[in-house]
Amino acid sequence: METRENKLYFGNISADDLVATHGSPLYVYEASKIRSAYHAITDSISYKPMHVHFACKANTHDGVMRILHGEGARIEAVSPGEVERAFTAGFKPEEIIFTCSNLTLAELQWLANRNIRVNLDSLGQVEKWGRIKPGSEIGVRLNQGIGAGHHDHVITGGPDSKFGIDIAQLDELHAAAAKNNLKIIGLHQHIGSNILDADIFMRAIDTLLETAHQFPALQYIDCGGGFGVPYQPTEIALDMKQLGKRIDASLENFVASYGSRPEIIFESGRYLVCESGTLLVTVTDIKKTPYKIFVGVNSGFNHLVRPAMYGSYHPIVNASQVSGGPETVVSIAGNICESGDLFARNRSMPPIQEGNILAILNAGAYGFSMASEYNSRPKPKEILL
Ligand SMILES: Cc1ncc(COP(=O)(O)O)c(C=O)c1O
Secondary structure: OEEEOOEEEEOOEEHHHHHHHHOOOEEEEOHHHHHHHHHHHHOOOOOOOEEEEEEHHHOOOHHHHHHHHHHOOEEEEOOHHHHHHHHHOOOOHHHEEEEOOOOOHHHHHHHHHOOOEEEEOOHHHHHHHHHHOOOOEEEEEEEOOOOOOOOHHHEOOOOOOOOOEEHHHHHHHHHHHHHOOOEEEEEEOOOEOOEOOHHHHHHHHHHHHHHHOOOOOOOEEEOOOOEOOOOOOOOOOOOHHHHHHHHHHHHHHHHHHHOOOOEEEEEEOHHHHHHHEEEEEEEEEEEEOOOOEEEEEOOOOOOOOHHHHHOOOOOEEEOOOOOOOOOEEEEEEOOOOOOOOEEEEEEEEOOOOOOOEEEEOOOOOOOHHHOOOHHHOOOOEEEEO
């Protein structure tokens, strides 16, 4: 994506031309950005064996999943539907790892029948799995009391989190596993999403490695996802090279004391696809009230819920006229029948006219995958460049 002749271009084609061809609202994904994000992780962490599983809840576009598969990624899934999508995109059962709270017995059975590696999330799941597949090998998700993330809703560790088996219940976990002769061969944790603080990340990994000593037969340790990306202009990107060095040091240190070399898994969602995605919308109305200017567009929180749901900031560019003229403070509003349907509140923007195409950036993760047909409006189209 770049600016040429004051318009936003994706390679050789302008956003205006993409919308002229495909219509709007339109999600545009750039394959090159997905590939470079994947390699930013794999080039930074030298520990082996190590696998990056794409947390496809972030984006289940078939082409996106196929690109990541082609680069060597595996899949992290949280529902049978995601497993099916992974199969369609060419992933094999052994390339998928699954974690989800509050599964039904039928869902656990479905996973067991397909030989999917599952990180069991509760003592109840361990007990049910034991009935379904006594004597089998299992992974378990732990809650070690450490959580982080960009919003309360995405902090998945700590006393208020519904996820994982609490670290204080390890004796009960071992007893529940022993009841049906289950062997714990995997540990999992995921502390939250969009973490830009490397120190919190390292604290969580080091704590998990410490706990791992209480599980003598581990074949894998799954450190979860959470690598963040900057959305606000003031946020600083993770230094992946630096973080990779710290992760390597902790893992090698662990291996020396643990006595074997388990596979390490990272379940990255946002980091791999966020910056690859742009939502193009068309300006349909400009309303100047005595108090505010509302720039209205033909999309809404049914297509990108993050601003309404988390108060998230997304950079927005006038793709038809990137700069020029004095900036004005406007709110960018969607067409959904709720007053919280704003993509941006009181944002300083260069001139915008009806018919312009606005590009909502960093929309590749938790964008289309969280879209709905609320207000009976169809979901937007997606294209992969
Ligand atoms: C269990 C699990 N793994 C991985 C992820 C991916 O997180 P992120 O997109 O922040 O990398 C999530 C996100 O919610 C998750 O719940």
